[in-house]
Amino acid sequence: MKIALLIPLVVACAASQPQTSQVLDSDGELFWEFESTDGIPDGESRTYYPDGELQSIATFHHAEFHGPFVKYHPDGTLAFKAYFWHDVLVWKEDSGEPSVELLTELPSVHDPVEVRRRFGDPHKRISAYEWFYNGAPPSPRFLFTNWRVSDRPLVGARVRAGGASATDTVAVSESIFAQVPIGIYAVSVMFTQSQLHIEGARVWGRSVLELGGNRRWETKFGQVITHGSLSFPVAGEDATNALITAATIAQSPEMAVTSVGSTVAMRASASWIRREEKWGIQGDLGADTAVGGNQAPSLLFIHAAVAGAYGVRSLYGTLELSTVGRLGTGGGMITSAGIGGAFRALGVDTKLLVGTSNNNDVTATLGVEYEF
Numbered sequence: 001m002k003i004a005l006l007i008p009l010v011v012a013c014a015a016s017q018p019q020t021s022q023v024l025d026s027d028g029e030l031f032w033e034f035e036s037t038d039g040i041p042d043g044e045s046r047t048y049y050p051d052g053e054l055q056s057i058a059t060f061h062h063a064e065f066h067g068p069f070v071k072y073h074p075d076g077t078l079a080f081k082a083y084f085w086h087d088v089l090v091w092k093e094d095s096g097e098p099s100v101e102l103l104t105e106l107p108s109v110h111d112p113v114e115v116r117r118r119f120g121d122p123h124k125r126i127s128a129y130e131w132f133y134n135g136a137p138p139s140p141r142f143l144f145t146n147w148r149v150s151d152r153p154l155v156g157a158r159v160r161a162g163g164a165s166a167t168d169t170v171a172v173s174e175s176i177f178a179q180v181p182i183g184i185y186a187v188s189v190m191f192t193q194s195q196l197h198i199e200g201a202r203v204w205g206r207s208v209l210e211l212g213g214n215r216r217w218e219t220k221f222g223q224v225i226t227h228g229s230l231s232f233p234v235a236g237e238d239a240t241n242a243l244i245t246a247a248t249i250a251q252s253p254e255m256a257v258t259s260v261g262s263t264v265a266m267r268a269s270a271s272w273i274r275r276e277e278k279w280g281i282q283g284d285l286g287a288d289t290a291v292g293g294n295q296a297p298s299l300l301f302i303h304a305a306v307a308g309a310y311g312v313r314s315l316y317g318t319l320e321l322s323t324v325g326r327l328g329t330g331g332g333m334i335t336s337a338g339i340g341g342a343f344r345a346l347g348v349d350t351k352l353l354v355g356t357s358n359n360n361d362v363t364a365t366l367g368v369e370y371e372f
Helices: 100-108 112-118 128-132 241-249 253-259
Strands: 018-025 030-037 040-048 054-061 064-072 078-085 088-093 154-164 169-182 185-198 201-219 222-236 264-275 279-291 300-312 315-327 332-345 348-357 360-371
Touching (some): 088 100
Antiparallel strands (some): 064 078, 169 185, 222 264
């Protein structure tokens, strides 16, 4: 048996433009030829037998089987025809074409879970477990829109809360957000409201609007996401250094800059993600700069994180370790660890993360996401 060598040969290339890529087998013969965008199969795909005869014709959309599929025998005769929708087999026969009714109804369904539930695989029994499992690997980190590029428009909300019994301090933040993908890019908006309570009394509050953009890079070692954003205070009070520190403790470390009394906060970061069928790992590194307000213009936060997850997208667990260091006057470091999980049903991701930090007893985050 020949082993395919994954050596993409770009026949026609331009940044973010459709390309034709080829994969050769161990003897240097053409094995796979496909249309792609930034190295991702996206368009018509053809595979070939060792003697050069056509083996199959498929259609991809963002690396998913999506559309007609035809398989041929080595002698060139038809083996079977099939039709996929978001990587789910919805029709397969020895000949013929899918019904007009099926092709008319499919465009109204975008969630692979719903596709599997409504149309299913006509050649195998679908268990209740598979109704939830959509085949997508788990997302390692609990960061929602900030560190990824979703395949479809996304909306969501989250609540974070935490406190320290020694100082009788409780901080709460609520966020709503949306993201719109544009190919390998995405634009996002997030509104966050934070409050700090000491001994049961509210002592500080702040509302921040964050506008950002992401760029996705596909490599043979995994996916890389670069992120940049600007955060603007839209309501609330500037805080003293002591209150800033207290408010930062109960927030996720990478959100520390939102506690600063600043005119504008600028964020830049990069994330590496590797996801397989049932597991995922992720590493993040970034810097946030607070400008103006009652803080020095050079105030800087450096943050890093690692995370791992195991399961399937419908139900999985995750572990996270993150840290943020604040440079300059009043500098220091906050490190947190958390354990959590996520459940996906009817296209909605529900996530819960519970953790602790070096100067906080307990933190918890609850959130939901929905991709259209």
